[in-house]
Amino acid sequence: MPTPSPARMHDFTVVSNEQIARGVYSLVIEAPKLASMLKPGQFVNIRVPGNAMSLLRIPLSYASANPETGTVEIWYAVVGDGTERMAAWTPGFTGDLLGPGGHGWSVPKDCRRALVVGGGIGVPPVLCLGRELSARGIAFDAVVGAASSDTMVGVHEFERAGAGTVAVATDDGSAGHHGFCTDLLADLLARNDYDYIATCGPGVMMKKVADAAAAADVFCEASLERMMSCGFGACSTCNVETVDGMKGACMCGPVFDAKKVVVW
């Protein structure tokens, strides 16, 4: 039979849950087994109780996992009823999640320098990748985009993780370049010799990153978001159209070879 999802049920306890930018929270949970299993780019599917009318779990990426403290840090944007209820969680709250889901980034073995591009709440999966690149001694630069400076996350964390350059863009010009973060790619690609580009954010942004990577002939991966029901390969709802046909984001992704993605 094909390989089932690595996802298992984990109980967790909330350690902290704090706002880090306008509408964006950092949730730290204690889930020791999960913390030792997660690989950058994977996701968890969290149950958010409290509304009998809203039943499905919420799939979320994570920003960091620490096997030593047994904790996992998840950044989420408050966009609806479920994440609003999450924002009210206080330390000591207990719940359960399914994870880790899917597979993460596939950094080429001989990679010497990488570029990561994160937009909005798409930053966490490329931030935890940046930390891993640093730990493996691989140099990397980061591009961070946001609607405005007060919703932007990840810049300081990328600096602390050892990024060579952290280039910033905002839609309203309140921080860094006034415009799309993809405007900054041409310069970075011209000045550096990248072996790998990783991106997560809005579909339009990721497509621009993928096109720039293809033009520069650099291997590029993208982490895609879809409406998801189960998160472990049973429901066929989180489909991504690829050159090899429809692929479930939860089992064949969420990280895809950017060249294979047909519909972002």
Add this chain to the structure above:
Amino acid sequence: MAVDFGGVKMKNPINTASGTFGYGWQFSELIDVSKLGAITTKGCAAEPWPGNPAPRMTEVPGGMMNSVGLQNPGVQAFASESGPWLSELTEAGTSVICQVAGHSTEEYVRALEMFCELCPWAAGFEINVSCPNIAAGGAACGSTPEGAADVMRACRKVTDRPLFVKMAPVRIPEIARALESEGADGLTVINSIPGMAIDVRTRRSKLSKPTGGLSGPLCHPIAVRMVWEAANAVDIPICGVGGVMTGEDAAEMILAGATCVAVGMANFIDPAASLRVLSELEEWAASQGVSDINELIGAFEC
């Protein structure tokens, strides 16, 4: 707790709704699937189907709506990839019902012939004449007694093994009678209910198609009513499906006349939902003072 669902032996009445349980093995690392009475695998057609574009799912209050469009690898790939695990599951005492997909009577017959040849371990087959996501405007060939009977008549000639029909949530008594007269061994009541969800800012459907199939607890009272209508209309057994989240929900189905009960959307929220429903159902049966669950089938009093 054992029941006989139209020739399929079940050690307990809990089944899984097709499309919510993959091909079973997706749950193999999460729960002991062999504790279930039966599982129903996601529909497969004679040829692979790509399914519908994204988005295929939107959450609605009290449930969800999907437009998967029966994406499947085709019977041949299904049998070679999932067959060995499903065969072992059968040996462990859980019956496997394979759902058959098609666009026309010819396609159902072709797929069923392939299933019969390639899946000797299958206890029976469920013909899905009611997927709301593969025909224009949500209409399906199972929406009329004539359409459903045509498919059943042709499929009955293919095999003597147990054949079930997954019914559309319309005209239940007359379609149930038509299917019984064409030799169906049992009925699965109901498939998801055609619905719509519109994003009023963009004026677009929240799915890639105008309509989708509603499922989840919001459908449960409708499903119970339709199980009751079907059970009153025919003598063949019914599998009750629709928003079963608890043992109490399953008990309602049984009292309304279902011989077995399939857990659907609940599998997505909690992979162990089917086993929890089973243990809660066992507690309920014990509380009713019966030694045999069969005594409670259709025991609804009004």
